[in-house]
Amino acid sequence: MLAKAPSLAADEVIVDLEDAVAAEDKEQARGLAVAALSRGPLGRTTALRVNGRSTTWWEDDLRAAAQARPDVVVLPKVESPGDVSAAAELLPDGIGLEAQIETARGLVEADRIAAAGAGLEALVFGPADLAASLGVPVLTIGAGTSDYALAHVVAAARAAGLQALDGPHARLGDDLGLVLSARRALEHGYDGKWVIHPSQIEPVNRIFTPSPGEVERAQRLLEAATGAARFEGELVDEASRKLAEALLRRAELLSQPGREPRR
Secondary structure (H helix, E strand, O other), X not given: OOOOHHHOOOOEEEEEOOOXXXXXXXXXXXXXXXXXXXXXXXXXXXXXXXXXXXXXXXXXXXXXXXXXXXXXXXXXXXXXXXXHHHHHHOOOOOOEEEEEEOOHHHHHOHHHHHOOOOOEEXXXXXXXXXXXXXXXXXXXXXXXXXXXXXXXXXXXXXXOXXXXXXXXXXXXXXXXXXXXXXXXXXXXXXXXXXXXXXXXXXXXXXXXXXXXXHHHHHHHHHHHOOOOEEEOOEEEOHHHHHHHHHHHHHHHHHHOOOOOOOO
16 A cells, blocks of 8 residues: 555645554554655655554654654544644644544534644544534445534534545445545535545545636636626625635645645
8 A cells, every 4th residue: 555655646645553453563664664664655645643642652653753753643532622732742843743633522622722833734524423422323434424523524614714524434345425426525615524444535636626617617607706796697796706715726736736835
């Protein structure tokens, strides 16, 4: 998997030390991750997901990240701004942080977490652990997600100037379910979605990338929306201009080679 990662069309490659690794394999996985990351980038953005602050592996994982120097460290089950600042203290400057919101307490504290600073770049919606924390009776990662939770996380991220990323859809081969899940996240304002198999990359990239037709229409709308006006059967005004500008910014960002700029 590590060898294949650089050839994939994902915007970010995440090496996982947390839920994907059994307790007895944590130390070995940490060594493999450091070796892989030290050889060079695994994608446009290379990330390392560490174990949570409440675990015995947390500090060792962060020391390993400081050695391997990925672009980003993903912090799971973040429940307070202190979780973010404590991680930042163990990392050198230049390594970004992404905070996963995936517990009831984390959801309640999402606004304060997003405002933590300390190199935080994004909030990541964690559907499985959040469902378990809330007591949602589902057995599939990505099922049982409420619109309230999705909206709360993206609003907290945007208010702090952060990116917002949706978690994965775990039913492999369920193309329709993946598309519907990705569209739901896009319609809430998310920048992208995690995938867990190479076959999911193309559909998710396609959904989150404005089409040429959408880009062309946004450009025409900008020319037409000077005050309130009629445009292709719709009323458009200054708010319409903001919508068009946001779509064009997304398209421009995704067209840039190399790593996405931090914001």
